[in-house]
Amino acid sequence: MHLALFFIFGALCLAGALNLLLQRHPINSALSLIVVMSSLAVLYLLLGAEFLAAAQVIVYSGAIMVLFTFVIMLLNAGKEERTRGSKLAYIAGFPGAAALLSLLTFMFLSHQGEFARARIGEYVVTTSELSRMLFTDLLLPFEVTSVLILIAILGAVALARKEH
Amino acid sequence: MVPIAWYLILSAILFCIGVAAFLIKRNIISVFMSIELMLNAVNLTFVAFAQQWHQVSGQIFVFFVMVVAAAEAAVGLAIIIAVFRARNTLNVDQVDLMKL
Numbered sequence: 001m002h003l004a005l006f007f008i009f010g011a012l013c014l015a016g017a018l019n020l021l022l023q024r025h026p027i028n029s030a031l032s033l034i035v036v037m038s039s040l041a042v043l044y045l046l047l048g049a050e051f052l053a054a055a056q057v058i059v060y061s062g063a064i065m066v067l068f069t070f071v072i073m074l075l076n077a078g079k080e081e082r083t084r085g086s087k088l089a090y091i092a093g094f095p096g097a098a099a100l101l102s103l104l105t106f107m108f109l110s111h112q113g114e115f116a117r118a119r120i121g122e123y124v125v126t127t128s129e130l131s132r133m134l135f136t137d138l139l140l141p142f143e144v145t146s147v148l149i150l151i152a153i154l155g156a157v158a159l160a161r162k163e164h
Numbered sequence: 165m166v167p168i169a170w171y172l173i174l175s176a177i178l179f180c181i182g183v184a185a186f187l188i189k190r191n192i193i194s195v196f197m198s199i200e201l202m203l204n205a206v207n208l209t210f211v212a213f214a215q216q217w218h219q220v221s222g223q224i225f226v227f228f229v230m231v232v233a234a235a236e237a238a239v240g241l242a243i244i245i246a247v248f249r250a251r252n253t254l255n256v257d258q259v260d261l262m263k264l
Contacts, residue, residue: 006166010174017181017201026193033197036178040204047171047215049223052207052230059230064200064237071241072193075248080191083257093187097180104176108169115168116216123218133220134227145231152235159242162249 002120005046012039024079030068037061048124171212178205192247192254196240203233 016035023029041056108115134142182205185198207226214222244254251259 002166006170010170013174013178014181017178020194020197020201021181021185021188026191026197029189029194029197033201036201037204040208043171043174043208044211046166047211049211049214049226052211052223052226055227055230056207059234060200060204064234067237067241068193068197071244075193075245075254077191077193077254080189080194081255083190083255086188086190086257089188089190093184096187097184100183101176101180104180105173108172108176112167112169115172117165117167118171118212118215119165123215125214125220125223129220130223130227133224138224141228145228149231149235152238156238156242159239160245 002046002118005042009039009042009046012036013043026072026077026080027069030065030072033068034061034065037065046120047118048120048122050124051127051130168212168216172209175205175208175212178202178208190255190257192244192256192259195256196237196244200233200237203229 013036016032016039019032020029020036023032037056037060041053041061044050044053044056179202182198182202185201186195189195189198207229210222210226210229214220214226247259248254253259
């Protein structure tokens with residue numbers, strides 16, 4: 001059950017990410033990123049993070065990606081054109097990413113024996129457990145993030161406003 | 165029963181696709197979306213390690229990453245709109261000077 005769900009949603013994640021890389025039109029990339037984020041929410045649920053799975057759907061695939069699609073439609077972004085810079089990026093981009101991937105995969109596989117195996121329901125962080133930690137030990141950072149978001153809202157309004 | 169290492173390898177693959185997209189994409193919005201993909205890959209790593217050591221703090225980290233990502237997306241998209249107003253283009257190769 002766990003294995004099947006992991007493979008289905010892991011494959012959806014990979015397909016969405018590859019589609020993001022290969023599509024030339026930003027709106028197609030944005031829609032495939034929504035697929036990636038929604039299937040990541042299922043993987044969070046499998047790893048026992050129920051609050052984060054809900055927050056992933058609401059904040060990421062809900063709020064952030066809607067903002068992205070709005071901006072793409074507002075700016076009427078078309079297909080990206082090929083330039084001289086993109087040829088250089090191909091030469092640097094693919095080997096660099098492949099080298100990073102092989103390094104990371106080698107690290108994880110060589111330490112595979114030290115990692116546990118995840119079972120569904122073995123360790124589930126409930127929302128009350130998470131919020132107890134957030135509102136007692138980490139109250140100050142939590143309050144500081146609310147100020148951060150307020151500043152971000154003001155900054156976004158100030159930046160996007162039309163100048164007269 | 166799935167080994168935690170598989171989750172970590174999945175997130176490594178997602179992160180590397182994000183790096184490749186960041187370097188290859190020429191549209192400024194696509195570049196910004198690949199940053200979001202990298203943030204998501206790192207979030208999956210945090211949740212996997214929280215499961216590995218049965219600690220809540222990994223999930224707390226993800227919560228804060230999500231908050232910062234939301235703020236970053238709002239400000240970043242506002243900057244993209246401002247850049248588009250000034251230059252009338254979304255191609256990163258044509259936005260390589262600070263001066264107008």
